[in-house]
Amino acid sequence: MAILGLLKEQELHGYELKKRLAEMLGFASGVSFGSLYPALARLEAAGAVEAAASGARKGRARKVYRVTARGEELFEELLAAENASSDDDRTFNLRLAFARYLPPDARLGMLERRRAHLVERLIQARSRVKAVRDGYARSLVEHSREAAEHDLSWIERLIASERAAAAPPSLTDGPSLSTFRPYQEENT
Amino acid sequence: MAILGLLKEQELHGYELKKRLAEMLGFASGVSFGSLYPALARLEAAGAVEAAASGARKGRARKVYRVTARGEELFEELLAAENASSDDDRTFNLRLAFARYLPPDARLGMLERRRAHLVERLIQARSRVKAVRDGYARSLVEHSREAAEHDLSWIERLIASERAAAAPPSLTDGPSLSTFRPYQEENT
DNA sequence: TAAAGCATGTAAGAGGTTACATGATTGG
């Protein structure tokens, strides 16, 4: 999905693609060549990308890839997928980076699913905070609870601004906004 | 390492181990049986763990594992390892959870390496914030910068309390404390 | 001209996931 998304914006060859992926995924990532080239080969075999005219170099010329119509379809599919694998952080971040390609409702759905996931995570983190008395593990669970709270409020801000952007014509139409309620703990 | 660390505290069989691992690693984890049992078999083959007397069940009795002397050694090695793979979040969290088994200086070293890693991450995040103008990607990099700041200050608090605990006898011995300086940005 | 970086690719090996297979035990 990352490859297709990047190629969608601009034709690129593998080496350049690797650099873009590294800065896009930021820390904790960057694919290796042994992962990237086979992936490109698979995508080409599947007809999702094609190599444009190779530069006028001798020997192993660099292959500039471009997304095909089939590739666009595949990208939409991957981006819109509501499967369970979209639950992990890495996948969500990647999806959000390409969220502009999603229709507004699908985008909102993605954010809400993420929010639900984070609420669960927060609940879990809180129960672990109660369970672990002290030591490094305690510090760890407290920090992960704070991180979860932080993530959650971030997502809620995103959702709010998304809704605001989705329904700008009228300033007094309650229904579309009334569905969303920020997470509030019941027992404090 | 996680398996050895848990078994070090208490003899357990695979199924129970899986549950403990799931709650220990919290969200974003929990090993599958297809991963756990082969891992246990590898550890047993390596002489790091051994099966205690199996419960009095017929058929496939459950195997209660216990750490051997060799296993203790292996655990120490894995825990103390200063290799590059200790840079990722998952590994660090796992290590911190078992940090009580490390000698104070190694523990401090681990925290400092983590801090250095987070400082780098923060610098990277800040440069990306400058690079990305707007859209979802912008929101993403801003959030990851905030997360990095949060993580960093958490680690610095941990380091501070570690140092405070390491040198309690004298209240005025500068040297051991003077080495550490919280991260402050130079250009704001 | 030698080193560093650009550029593409393959091979071996490790480890993980899902799905399958098997059987015991407990609770409604």
Next chain:
DNA sequence: CCAATCATGTAACCTCTTACATGCTTTA
């Protein structure tokens, strides 16, 4: 007694990483 849960394992498959192989291009 039937379903769920406990409990252990195997097999097929997939993808990643590391290390290797190859050769061009730029720069000190």
